Amino acid sequence: MTISEKVAYLKGLAEGLNLDTEKSKEGKLISVMIGILEEVGLSIEDLEENALALGEEIDVLSDDLADVESVVFDEDENDEEDYDDDWFEVECPTCEEPLIIDDEALAEGFIQCPNCQSKFSLDLSDDVVEADEEE
Template sequence: MGFIKERVAYLKGLAEGMKINTETNEGKLLSSIIDVLDDMALAIDDIEEVQEQLGEQIDDLDEDLAEVEKIVFDCEDDDEDDDILAEVECPHCGEIIELEEDMLDEDAESFECPHCGKDVVVEWDCDCDDCCDHDEDDDE
């Protein structure tokens, strides 16, 4: 928007070329309007400069954020193993089953093997007294 400064400079030159008398009320008004336009043009130039600097900083932050996202989301893939409760060998097909919480139903005594599709019986061997509901079911 450097053209605004050029246009204001043109108006200044035009006013001087017309030899507007700044002693009259109209001359004072036109001179003041041109001064205000000049100040506005300078302010706009300053704003454009700051905006350009901020744009560069945003681009830098965007690049840094992309690196952080890459690190966070690459590491997050490793955390998927946290959902695995245990690894169990299927008695039917011999494949290793990564047992997850959503595979187990509290009331069911078995779950389906994802490899062969047969039911695998769950035997609850728990030595704890207060962390599981299975001992309470046995007492009833």
């Protein structure tokens, strides 16, 4: 039973007592108290409805935020992992220009610097990349 229903029941009981709300001090008091209870009950029901609506809106916003976070943070993490796995940086032994090398270029056995056009091979022993100049 809601508060408004309880107040309506109380109002019905008071009316069933046939209290004189015009002349009796007690009748006036009970009538005013029931009126106040009706207003309080309606206000509480409005607050409960608003709280439920806000809760639903918060759930929607939370879901939207989770979608945004997955797009923003997951792509960044995947991009970094892909970069670390498929690419690495070396320095040209001739012009000392930093070069980004992928696995495909590494499989060819030599690298040609786009800056100075010199060709060099990479020494991959002990997982350390060193450039050896080709003649």
